[in-house]
Amino acid sequence: MRTRDYVIFGAVAVGLWLVFRSQGEARTIEELRSDIERAIGRQLFDFEVRILSYKDIIFDAARQYELDPLVIAAVISIESSGNANAKTWEPKANPPQYSRGLMQILYTTAQWLDYNGAPEGLFDPLTNISLGSKYLAYQYGRYGNALDMVAAYNAGSVFRMASGYTNQSYVDNFLTAYNRLAKIFIQLPDYGNWI
Numbered sequence: 557m558r559t560r561d562y563v564i565f566g567a568v569a570v571g572l573w574l575v576f577r578s579q580g581e582a583r584t585i586e587e588l589r590s591d592i593e594r595a596i597g598r599q600l601f602d603f604e605v606r607i608l609s610y611k612d613i614i615f616d617a618a619r620q621y622e623l624d625p626l627v628i629a630a631v632i633s634i635e636s637s638g639n640a641n642a643k644t645w646e647p648k649a650n651p652p653q654y655s656r657g658l659m660q661i662l663y664t665t666a667q668w669l670d671y672n673g674a675p676e677g678l679f680d681p682l683t684n685i686s687l688g689s690k691y692l693a694y695q696y697g698r699y700g701n702a703l704d705m706v707a708a709y710n711a712g713s714v715f716r717m718a719s720g721y722t723n724q725s726y727v728d729n730f731l732t733a734y735n736r737l738a739k740i741f742i743q744l745p746d747y748g749n750w751i
Contacts, residue, residue, distance in 0.1 A: 585609050595743040604740055606638030610658065613682055617689035626734055626741065627702065628689055631709060633733040635660040640681050659688025706730045
């Protein structure tokens with residue numbers, strides 16, 4: 557998504573650019589956890605803490621591929637719940653194979669994105685987030701809007717019916733994850749330093 561397109565997801569997206577990195581005192585996610593929990597009025601789930609632990613990698617990939625960092629975080633949320641070792645059999649893939657890592661990258665997709673490593677390398681968070689973000693950027697360039705980008709990330713292409721996308725539940729889960737994570741990431745300190 558280009559900067560002008562952040563409005564697609566509302567004003568929250570602009571704030572998230574501010575949130576993902578702090579120039580202030582470095583604090584671990586565990587140190588921030590109680591402050592965030594107090595601000596949002598509930599305890600963080602473990603998967604939310606895991607995703608927050610990758611915020612610097614997410615921010616770097618977002619900058620490199622001109623994406624909203626929360627889009628990347630939301631995809632991680634619905635694909636793996638922040639589990640870097642996630643592995644899922646994908647029988648509908650051509651050929652059938654496992655998707656791996658935080659963003660559940662297929663090895664054939666990784667190769668198409670110029671990845672030359674072994675399939676096990678897709679479990680590395682930096683590699684996985686970089687490739688997943690590159691694929692999101694490709695889909696955005698292909699379709700030109702954020703929801704089509706997300707639908708195509710999941711299905712390879714956009715397929716529509718009269719009632720929405722053929723994978724509408726994936727798109728709906730993405731929007732839910734995006735909004736849920738937005739409330740959390742906005743609470744990170746010094747977010748105003750990153751406009």
